[in-house]
Amino acid sequence: MSTTAFTPSPRPRATAQPTSPAPRPTRQVRVAVIQPCLEVGDVEGNLIHLEDLIRDAVRAHQPQMVILPESASSPTVHGKRSGEAARPIDGAPLQLLRHLSRELDVVIGGGFLAQRGGDAHASYAITEPDGGIHLSNHNGSTFWGRHHSRGTTGRPRPSALASFDGAPVGVACGWEWASTDVARGLRHRVQVVVGGTCWPSYPLNWSGPLDRWMTREHHRQIQQARELPRQVARLLGVPVVLAAHVGTASFPTPFAKGLSWDTELLGESQIVDRDGTILARLSGADGEGHAAATITLEPPAPLDPLTDVEWIPSMSATTRSLRGALRARGALGYHAERLLHRHDWQDVPGADLADEINPGEPGQQASATSGPRESRPR
Amino acid sequence: MDERCDVVIVGSRLAGAAAAAHLARAGRQVVVLDRSHFPSNQLSTHLLFPSGIHELERMGALEGILASDPVKSPWLSLQTEDSELSERWRPSGPIDYCMCVPRTIQDLELVRAARAAGADVRERHRLVKVLWRGGRACGVRYAGPDGGEREIHANLVIGADGRRSSVAAEVGSFRPYRSSRNGRGLVFRYGQDPLVGTRAGETIYQFWEGDSLGFLFPSAPRGKTLMLFMGAAEEAARAKADPEGYWAEKMAAHPRMAARAEGMTELTPLASTGATSAYFRASSGPGWALIGDAGHFKDPVIGQGQRDAMWSGRVLAETADPVLDNPAELDRALRKWEQRRDRECLPSYHFGNIETRVEPVAPAFAELIRRAPANPTPDLGDLFGRARSMPQVLSLPRLSAGLLAAMAHPRGERPEGLTWKHTKRDLRVHLGVRKELLSRRFRSHVLVADSEHPNAEPPPYRGSGTKTAARPQPAPRSATADAVNGSDGDSAAATSPVSSDAAISETPTTTTSKATRRESKAISKEVPV
Numbered sequence: 001m002s003t004t005a006f007t008p009s010p011r012p013r014a015t016a017q018p019t020s021p022a023p024r025p026t027r028q029v030r031v032a033v034i035q036p037c038l039e040v041g042d043v044e045g046n047l048i049h050l051e052d053l054i055r056d057a058v059r060a061h062q063p064q065m066v067i068l069p070e071s072a073s074s075p076t077v078h079g080k081r082s083g084e085a086a087r088p089i090d091g092a093p094l095q096l097l098r099h100l101s102r103e104l105d106v107v108i109g110g111g112f113l114a115q116r117g118g119d120a121h122a123s124y125a126i127t128e129p130d131g132g133i134h135l136s137n138h139n140g141s142t143f144w145g146r147h148h149s150r151g152t153t154g155r156p157r158p159s160a161l162a163s164f165d166g167a168p169v170g171v172a173c174g175w176e177w178a179s180t181d182v183a184r185g186l187r188h189r190v191q192v193v194v195g196g197t198c199w200p201s202y203p204l205n206w207s208g209p210l211d212r213w214m215t216r217e218h219h220r221q222i223q224q225a226r227e228l229p230r231q232v233a234r235l236l237g238v239p240v241v242l243a244a245h246v247g248t249a250s251f252p253t254p255f256a257k258g259l260s261w262d263t264e265l266l267g268e269s270q271i272v273d274r275d276g277t278i279l280a281r282l283s284g285a286d287g288e289g290h291a292a293a294t295i296t297l298e299p300p301a302p303l304d305p306l307t308d309v310e311w312i313p314s315m316s317a318t319t320r321s322l323r324g325a326l327r328a329r330g331a332l333g334y335h336a337e338r339l340l341h342r343h344d345w346q347d348v349p350g351a352d353l354a355d356e357i358n359p360g361e362p363g364q365q366a367s368a369t370s371g372p373r374e375s376r377p378r
Numbered sequence: 379m380d381e382r383c384d385v386v387i388v389g390s391r392l393a394g395a396a397a398a399a400h401l402a403r404a405g406r407q408v409v410v411l412d413r414s415h416f417p418s419n420q421l422s423t424h425l426l427f428p429s430g431i432h433e434l435e436r437m438g439a440l441e442g443i444l445a446s447d448p449v450k451s452p453w454l455s456l457q458t459e460d461s462e463l464s465e466r467w468r469p470s471g472p473i474d475y476c477m478c479v480p481r482t483i484q485d486l487e488l489v490r491a492a493r494a495a496g497a498d499v500r501e502r503h504r505l506v507k508v509l510w511r512g513g514r515a516c517g518v519r520y521a522g523p524d525g526g527e528r529e530i531h532a533n534l535v536i537g538a539d540g541r542r543s544s545v546a547a548e549v550g551s552f553r554p555y556r557s558s559r560n561g562r563g564l565v566f567r568y569g570q571d572p573l574v575g576t577r578a579g580e581t582i583y584q585f586w587e588g589d590s591l592g593f594l595f596p597s598a599p600r601g602k603t604l605m606l607f608m609g610a611a612e613e614a615a616r617a618k619a620d621p622e623g624y625w626a627e628k629m630a631a632h633p634r635m636a637a638r639a640e641g642m643t644e645l646t647p648l649a650s651t652g653a654t655s656a657y658f659r660a661s662s663g664p665g666w667a668l669i670g671d672a673g674h675f676k677d678p679v680i681g682q683g684q685r686d687a688m689w690s691g692r693v694l695a696e697t698a699d700p701v702l703d704n705p706a707e708l709d710r711a712l713r714k715w716e717q718r719r720d721r722e723c724l725p726s727y728h729f730g731n732i733e734t735r736v737e738p739v740a741p742a743f744a745e746l747i748r749r750a751p752a753n754p755t756p757d758l759g760d761l762f763g764r765a766r767s768m769p770q771v772l773s774l775p776r777l778s779a780g781l782l783a784a785m786a787h788p789r790g791e792r793p794e795g796l797t798w799k800h801t802k803r804d805l806r807v808h809l810g811v812r813k814e815l816l817s818r819r820f821r822s823h824v825l826v827a828d829s830e831h832p833n834a835e836p837p838p839y840r841g842s843g844t845k846t847a848a849r850p851q852p853a854p855r856s857a858t859a860d861a862v863n864g865s866d867g868d869s870a871a872a873t874s875p876v877s878s879d880a881a882i883s884e885t886p887t888t889t890t891s892k893a894t895r896r897e898s899k900a901i902s903k904e905v906p907v
Contacts, residue, residue, distance in 0.1 A: 043706060044512060044514065044705040044706055045512075047512035047513050047514075048511060048512035050512075051511065051512050051513075087709075088713065090660075090663065091513070091663070091664055091709065092512060092513035092514050092664035092665075092705075092709065093513060094513070095510070095513035095514070095663065095664055096512060096513030097513075098550070099510050099513065347710065347714075348710050348713050348714065349713055349714065349716075349717040349820030349821075350820060351820050351821045361839060362547075362550055363546070363547030363548065363550055363551075363552040363553075363839055364547075364550070364552050364553040364839055365550035365551070365553070366553075367551060367553075367555045367659070367660035367821060368660070368821065369555050369556075369660075369820075369821040369822065369823040370819040370820050370821055370822050370823070371819065371822050371823045371824040372824065
């Protein structure tokens, strides 16, 4: 699990000032979040739907940056359909972001399950109009996806942060938003945090005492999802832009074959100012859509203290236990199936891109290749 | 009004026509766009080994080509300074001979075969841009002969438009991820062969003299013969400056080729090129694929471009057809096709890199020629005929035996290239190639040391079609502006302007008659190999 940071490389705009070598202390950026309602496993259909949403958001808000959730090619839940959503790192999900970024002259961020080399990763890409691409893996971001991607062990932790052009941008996905360690890693190091969540709630189709228990946990999840962006913004002292999935999902219950887990994806896409003020919001009840706001990038000024607890919100015992059990089962399952060559994506020859791809001509993009990572073309 | 089809192919020469014919025969609706009007000339490797002719037969173009009365060459003659090997070609299916057919004849038949199979081939149609939907290529915008632009939507977009592929630029794959600089250049001309009808007139010749290579290919129509020298790439400029002086100098250095070419009449002007870097491009992606030279180009010294172009078109058609209606499965199939193409082409890519070194014949290889039996069965010719790959023909025990035999010569009579440095390098190359083939890496950017040569000059990028579309449409390119090996449509429905990498230059000669020059002009624009 990791968080990364990047800064959009300078690019010519009609209103842009001449590039100065000195970092600009503040910058106004118009940002849009997209809250999609997608079908599990239908990657190609979902990408067409996302294209429509992105175009619509750009028409409506004229943003400089559009943020999609993690797993934007297919919601990540339990079951085989989610695992089949993996596409080559240079496949259709990245191409969608790449092409729209150039065509619409907008920075776009979005996550997808990607085959990178000999593994599947929960990747998040930020593409720029000049062809620059920033890739990062967020394998521990969701316990549901642990079965489908190569994971990390232990608590979420940030990777080294790249920073240039004076306005570093951190990327966080799923559980990383809730991790104190991740917040510590990003604190004082970024001027905005972007990313998303894919947060299926507890089952809403179970009956009897289980129904009451699950419903209570469900409402707790909604509350946490609503509060978390504000908490993160105040802890880091920077604006946050979080895009979330919405809609319903139905998948087999782990450890209980035959029992269906019918639930909702929580929504709560938000753009929050550094002091915790919600600038734009789409709740689960709002359904699919997009929202936009103007944020100010400036040096971070944390307002709340960081504590030593593992999670920023207070996680219930149910959630903690379930997370632990599912991650362990997922890790075992992923590696066992990889060894047996049973993952759907293993049928396709693997290649990878460098994490940082330099701007370039549209016809001369870096290709996914294989070989030593350090010598991968950028 | 916008149209819809199953597959749209840009380029209708070898690779494009092969893919179109096989897909159309499978019942798919195929539209092929090409900016040329056929018959149209094309710089090319012309020479087709049995496996290449077998591809022509499979796509239904052979019968028409045979009607042009080409010489069928069932014999191969490899000659070094002190030895000669003569053997027949190993059959590929029913084909056991080579052919060297001018592209004006050949490409017309390719288009006819694609049309006969049911493909809709549209001449004088130019690609404007590739269309995208949901991150996948979903069709093209093109301009017709009247300049009017229209769109056609398809499940699969295939780029078969040659080295300077506009489709490659449109899909972001123009920059090769791997390339190798050529060491040799090409200088060639045609003549009328007095030995037509004899065995010599039906033999493909390769002559080694020092570090220079000479070739002689019976062509079409019967009697026409192609003579080619492949010395250092820099020689192309010399041939341009003083064509007849250069030719006389090469003939003097190649006495056996001069003897074979004695009595040739109706000599055409010289044509030459020095820029034929080899490369691999990423050749598949969501909804698109690059076939023929658009995706991969190898050094023309081994003459494999035409065969590989048709092979890649056919295999792509066979791979894509069953899954054409399922986007996810199609993208997987395209990637697996690319992997298969690489495995098919990597051995000959490396073989070309080895042969393009400007050095005398490798001592071990010379020994294999020397030790060949008087009337051998097909063997070393498989290196070109592709019945077996380079590692299979030049197995390590066989190379070692050849090397030991070369070392057994008395010290003063040992071959020129037999040095510890060269021996070590050659073994390292052959081991490196085998290691790469065993690794099964996909799109490996790890180079094989001493096979791949630095400072490659792949075709220059001229911008994607989207950008060039706004410019005035370039005049139809002359064949002399096209780069080399052009096994397929460099002149396809491309948006790229005339390239300044005009690799081939035609040099006027002062010794041929005006009539001969007029007649031979079209032919001399064709680059054999």
